[in-house]
Amino acid sequence: MKIHEYQAKELLAARGIAVPLGRPATSVDEAVAAVRPLVEQSGNPVVVVKAQIHAGGRGKGRFKENEEVRGVNVVTAGISGGIEAAEAEVRRLATEMLGNTLVTLQTGPEGKTVNRLYVEQGIDIARELYLAVLLDRARSRNIVMASTEGGMEIEKVAEETPEKILRKEIDPAFGLLGFQAHELAVDLGLTGDAAASFAKFVRALAEAAMELDTDLIEINPLVVTGDGKVMALDAKMAIDDNALFRHPDIAAMRDETEEDPSEVRAKNAGLNYIKLDGTIGCLVNGAGLAMATMDTIKHVGGEPANFLDVGGGATADQVATGFEIITSDPNVKGIFVNIFGGIMRCDVIATGIVEAVKRVGLQVPLVVRLEGTNVDEGRRILAESGLDVVPADSLRDGAEKILELTK
Amino acid sequence: MSILIDSSTKVLVQGLGKTGQFHTDKAIAYGTNMVGAVHPSRAGETFVFEGETDHSGVPGRPDTYRVELPVYATVKEAVAETGATVSVVYVPPAGAADAIMEAAAAGIELVIAITEGIPVADMIVAKRFLQGTDTRLVGPNCPGVITPGECKIGIMPGYIHQRGKIGVVSRSGTLTYEAVYQLTRLGLGQTTAVGIGGDPVNGTNFVDVLQMFEADPETEGVIMIGEIGGSAEEEAAEFVKTMSKPVAGFIAGTTAPPGKRMGHAGAIVSGGSGTAEAKIAAMKAAGIVVAETPSDMGEAMLRALGQS
Structure with missing residues (x-):
C-alpha cells in the first residue's frame, strides 16, 4: 500500500528521523x-x-x-x-x-x-543524495541503496552509471551496523558533522523499514543542509499489504481516492483485480493462470481488459461481483472465464457462473472453459442452464472463441 | 526414485484449522503417511480421518482409510513422538513464519509452507534463522509437493498427476495444475512436482529443485514454470546450461503492466527488471524449449525430449 509523502514523513519523524x-x-x-x-x-x-x-x-x-x-x-x-x-x-x-x-x-x-x-x-540545500531501503529478492534481505546522484531517477542512474549506486545488506539479526553506515557516508563523500548525521539517519531508516514493514522507503533527495545536517526532503513509502494487520494506524492512512475504484471494490470483495486497456474481460482462478490467460488472449490477437483472480474458493457471490466489475468497464466486449478446478469442483463453479449471469444480466458474449474435478457435471450445468454460454475445450480454444465473438 | 518425498515420508501438519483439516483428509485419501498434527489449542485431542481412498478399486491398494491423528502442542513433542521428518504448514499468516522456525528448531528436514500472505519481514527473519539449520523450506504461498502415487503434501488435486519421468517445478498453483494435466494427457507422467511459491522471499528456488532433478536417476526431463518479477528464472537458466537433461518452460505475465502486483506478492515488474521478455530470452539462450502459450506447455516438453 502506498502512502503520501506527508504520512511517510510523519512516520519517520516519530522515529527521530530528520524531516523538514x-x-x-x-x-x-x-x-x-x-x-x-x-x-x-x-x-x-x-x-x-x-x-x-x-x-x-x-x-x-x-x-x-x-x-x-x-x-x-x-x-x-x-x-x-x-x-x-x-x-x-x-x-x-x-x-x-x-x-x-x-x-x-x-x-x-x-x-x-x-x-x-x-x-x-524551505531548506538551505548544500548537496542532494539518494537513499532507499528495499528488498533484495535474490538475497532475501533488505538492502540500503545510496547514491551521490540525488534528485535523479534512480533507474536512470542504475542504467547509465551503475558504479554510482552503493549497496549494503541488512542482516535482520543485527540491523544495519555502525561500520556499514560509516562506509556509506565515506563513499558518498561526506565528512565531519554531515557524515555523523548521515550514519545516524541511515541506521534509523533501516530500523524503520523493519518496524514499519515497508516494501520500499525512498528518500530522493536526501539533502545535506548548509549547516551540515542530513534531512529527508522527499519521502516515498510503500507498506507490505500482508503486514497491515499489525499496523492499524498505517492501514488507516489508505487513500482510496488514489486507487482505481474498480480495484478497490474488488479488494473489498476478496478478489484480485487489475484494470487493463483491452476489450476482453477475464475471470480466472489462480494468479499464475490468470496471467497466462491474459497472455493467451494477446497471443491469439486480442487485448485483455483486466487481470482477475477469484482465488481458490470463489463463491457464486464473488463470481457475480467479478462479472459486475468486469462489465463496469465500458471497453469490455466479451468475457472469458477460465477455471482449472483443482480442489474446487467444476460443478460448484458452474452453478456459481449460472447464478451470477442471471443476477448480473450479462450483455456481452461469454466463453467458459472448465477443466478439472467434476468437469462433466460442470459442463452439463452450463449447457442446461439455457444461458448463452459458449463452451471451450482448452485455454487457447477459449481465447480464440472469445476473440471471434468480440470482433 | 523421486525427489524430496516418497511413500516412506512421515508427515506432520502444523495448523489443523478448517484448511488444514480439509487438506490433511485429502492427503490421507491419496496415501500420504500423515503421522501427527501440531495445534496448541487442541493438544491432546485425536482427530479421526476416514473415507474412501483415491485409489479405491486399484488391486493391492486399500479401498478405505481410517487414521487417528494425534494433536501435539509443539513440533518438538510431535517429532519426538512420531519421528516425522517433514511438516506442512497451514498456520494463518501472522504465525506462519514462527511455525516454520519452530519446525526447523525441532529438526524437521523439510518444511512445506502453504500459507499465503505472510509478511515479507517475517520471511526475511525465518530465512535468516534457517541459515543455521539443515532444514529445507519449500514455499510459502505454494501448492506443495507431490510424488505421484506415493505422497501428496499440499493443496494440489491428486488425480491429475501420473507417475512418470518428468520433474515439474513452478512458482504458480493453478498454472502448475494446467501443466501437469497437459503432461498427463500426453502420457508424460511425473517423478515429483514442486511448487516453490509466488512470494518474493521463499525457501527453495528453481536452481535447488533443478539440481535435485538433475541428480535423480528416474527424472528424464524437467519443466519449469515461472512468472514475472525477480530474477530466479534467469538464475535457473544459467544453471540449466550445466544440465544434461532436457528442460522445457513457460513464463506467465508477458502482458502484465509494469508496477502492478499480479496476484502473487512476488509477481511484479519494477524498475524495468523482472520482465517476461528478459526471462524468456535467458531461458531460450540456455537451450530451454519455451512454450509460446500456456496451452503448449506439454507440447514444449515433448519437443525438449525430442519426441515431437
Missing part, C-alpha cells in the same frame, strides 16, 4: 494557515507547497488547468514581502492546485486530481 517541518492541507485556508507557524518555527521565510499524490515526478509535473503551476512550488515571496506576502502566494498556488489535475511522468497523460497539499519549511 510541514503541515498537510486539504483546503486553501488550511494551506494559508500553515505558513505563519512554519516561518516562525523555522526562521526561514521560504516555504514550499507540494501536491500530495501517489506518483513521483511531481517537481517537474505541471497542472493541466494551469501549466505555470508545478507539483512542487517554492514560495520566496516572504523573503522581501514578509509572512503576508508568502501567505498571499500560497493562497494563489493552493487555489490553482487543489481539485486540479497534475500530470507527471508517472501519472500518464490523464494525470491525477490533487486533493491534498503539504506546506513545508
Whole structure:
C-alpha cells in the first residue's frame, strides 16, 4: 500500500528521523494557515507547497488547468514581502492546485486530481543524495541503496552509471551496523558533522523499514543542509499489504481516492483485480493462470481488459461481483472465464457462473472453459442452464472463441 | 526414485484449522503417511480421518482409510513422538513464519509452507534463522509437493498427476495444475512436482529443485514454470546450461503492466527488471524449449525430449 509523502514523513519523524517541518492541507485556508507557524518555527521565510499524490515526478509535473503551476512550488515571496506576502502566494498556488489535475511522468497523460497539499519549511540545500531501503529478492534481505546522484531517477542512474549506486545488506539479526553506515557516508563523500548525521539517519531508516514493514522507503533527495545536517526532503513509502494487520494506524492512512475504484471494490470483495486497456474481460482462478490467460488472449490477437483472480474458493457471490466489475468497464466486449478446478469442483463453479449471469444480466458474449474435478457435471450445468454460454475445450480454444465473438 | 518425498515420508501438519483439516483428509485419501498434527489449542485431542481412498478399486491398494491423528502442542513433542521428518504448514499468516522456525528448531528436514500472505519481514527473519539449520523450506504461498502415487503434501488435486519421468517445478498453483494435466494427457507422467511459491522471499528456488532433478536417476526431463518479477528464472537458466537433461518452460505475465502486483506478492515488474521478455530470452539462450502459450506447455516438453 502506498502512502503520501506527508504520512511517510510523519512516520519517520516519530522515529527521530530528520524531516523538514510541514503541515498537510486539504483546503486553501488550511494551506494559508500553515505558513505563519512554519516561518516562525523555522526562521526561514521560504516555504514550499507540494501536491500530495501517489506518483513521483511531481517537481517537474505541471497542472493541466494551469501549466505555470508545478507539483512542487517554492514560495520566496516572504523573503522581501514578509509572512503576508508568502501567505498571499500560497493562497494563489493552493487555489490553482487543489481539485486540479497534475500530470507527471508517472501519472500518464490523464494525470491525477490533487486533493491534498503539504506546506513545508524551505531548506538551505548544500548537496542532494539518494537513499532507499528495499528488498533484495535474490538475497532475501533488505538492502540500503545510496547514491551521490540525488534528485535523479534512480533507474536512470542504475542504467547509465551503475558504479554510482552503493549497496549494503541488512542482516535482520543485527540491523544495519555502525561500520556499514560509516562506509556509506565515506563513499558518498561526506565528512565531519554531515557524515555523523548521515550514519545516524541511515541506521534509523533501516530500523524503520523493519518496524514499519515497508516494501520500499525512498528518500530522493536526501539533502545535506548548509549547516551540515542530513534531512529527508522527499519521502516515498510503500507498506507490505500482508503486514497491515499489525499496523492499524498505517492501514488507516489508505487513500482510496488514489486507487482505481474498480480495484478497490474488488479488494473489498476478496478478489484480485487489475484494470487493463483491452476489450476482453477475464475471470480466472489462480494468479499464475490468470496471467497466462491474459497472455493467451494477446497471443491469439486480442487485448485483455483486466487481470482477475477469484482465488481458490470463489463463491457464486464473488463470481457475480467479478462479472459486475468486469462489465463496469465500458471497453469490455466479451468475457472469458477460465477455471482449472483443482480442489474446487467444476460443478460448484458452474452453478456459481449460472447464478451470477442471471443476477448480473450479462450483455456481452461469454466463453467458459472448465477443466478439472467434476468437469462433466460442470459442463452439463452450463449447457442446461439455457444461458448463452459458449463452451471451450482448452485455454487457447477459449481465447480464440472469445476473440471471434468480440470482433 | 523421486525427489524430496516418497511413500516412506512421515508427515506432520502444523495448523489443523478448517484448511488444514480439509487438506490433511485429502492427503490421507491419496496415501500420504500423515503421522501427527501440531495445534496448541487442541493438544491432546485425536482427530479421526476416514473415507474412501483415491485409489479405491486399484488391486493391492486399500479401498478405505481410517487414521487417528494425534494433536501435539509443539513440533518438538510431535517429532519426538512420531519421528516425522517433514511438516506442512497451514498456520494463518501472522504465525506462519514462527511455525516454520519452530519446525526447523525441532529438526524437521523439510518444511512445506502453504500459507499465503505472510509478511515479507517475517520471511526475511525465518530465512535468516534457517541459515543455521539443515532444514529445507519449500514455499510459502505454494501448492506443495507431490510424488505421484506415493505422497501428496499440499493443496494440489491428486488425480491429475501420473507417475512418470518428468520433474515439474513452478512458482504458480493453478498454472502448475494446467501443466501437469497437459503432461498427463500426453502420457508424460511425473517423478515429483514442486511448487516453490509466488512470494518474493521463499525457501527453495528453481536452481535447488533443478539440481535435485538433475541428480535423480528416474527424472528424464524437467519443466519449469515461472512468472514475472525477480530474477530466479534467469538464475535457473544459467544453471540449466550445466544440465544434461532436457528442460522445457513457460513464463506467465508477458502482458502484465509494469508496477502492478499480479496476484502473487512476488509477481511484479519494477524498475524495468523482472520482465517476461528478459526471462524468456535467458531461458531460450540456455537451450530451454519455451512454450509460446500456456496451452503448449506439454507440447514444449515433448519437443525438449525430442519426441515431437
